[in-house]
Amino acid sequence: MIRVLLADDEAMIRAGVAAILAADEGIEVVAEAADGREAIERARSTRPDVALLDIRMPRLDGLSAAAEIRKLVPETAVIILTTFGEDAYIARALGDGASGFLLKSGDPRELIAGVRAVAEGAAFLSPKVAQRVIAQLPAGKLSRGAAAREQVAALTEREREVLALVGSGLSNADIAKKLFVVEGTVKAYVSAILNRLGAKNRVQAAIVAYEAGLVA
Template sequence: MTAGKIRVLLADDERLLRAGIRLVLRHAEDIEVIAEADDGSQAVELACQMPVDVVLMDIRMPGTDGLTAAEQMAERAPGVKVVMLTTFGEHDYITRALRGGAVGFILKDTGPQELIQAVRAAAHGGAILSPRITKDLIDQHVTTNDTRTTEARRLVSDLTDRERQVLVLIGLGTSNAEAARRLYMGEGTVKTYVSRILAKLGCANRVQAAIIAHDAGMLPTR
């Protein structure tokens, strides 16, 4: 991303949803919606032709869907950060989207401030998963077994006390900004801890780290 405003492309076939997101982002002085698309192929072409920093893209659209469009953008416009817009319960798509180049998922009913923070985080290289998505992923994909528990506990045993605190917040789906507030740390410091934790655990992303935290018994039970 170059200096100046974060340039956003909205890709969703629901005109009212695009209007709502555009209205929310208009309140952020550092963000500008520069284009809109109502199908995936149009979004890909716009991302290739215009100086787009972040694409907010619906998963399900007529013609080329959002997942396919994200994969095409990764090849044709690799500098563009794609954040998928989803509804609760569509989490089977997450693995494919993250592998295809998307940097995160947010729910369509995400609050205005969370949406703005997600755009900022994506523009600056962060990964975004709504807390509810993180928790649901863990519930769906983690099964309790002694081997997984033993391995997870072995991995986290190498973490410092502060790294463990940050890992718990990752497991709860907390953003870097919220983790910084809870731990009385700078957001940049939290980002450093997150990178260090992922490296120590051998994780490619925050979801994998969250699953390890769950397997190790570090997360509060419901």
């Protein structure tokens, strides 16, 4: 059973998200919070598998709450809920360990898929969110796409294959099944990929995969 903490200052949104998650028998909402401070307290007391956080909340915003939860309860994966009006803030969460980004207006199936993916240790980016995140990232001397392709070119063929699957939101276990290797081998590949890309986490690696065109 995947245990979820749901934090949003709008009771109707919480009720709607909880109803969607309840459709999956393998997911249980174990705690709810109406602001960032309460979300941190609930995370510490219930230690959920996944914390689903709105960005704009009173007392403490979702991004700050996400960073604090990752420090205090590192076993809890964090998904950020966003709207298109808030996407400029998402890049800030990349360095704070968020594992997923979902649109409130997105397909309900994406919500369930995202919760399941991050609970299994994968990264999950709603395709529309990924496009907006990439657009918000600062440009360097090369275009972001060209820079990403240059980074990816330094990887081995197998590492590029694994990176594409990471970008698609697959967990290590799923990648292992797809490539017919043991999970420990996938972990070694992912670790090497993060190191060679200079990425702090799977989400940053997934962004590179998107930018390089490895993921549609």
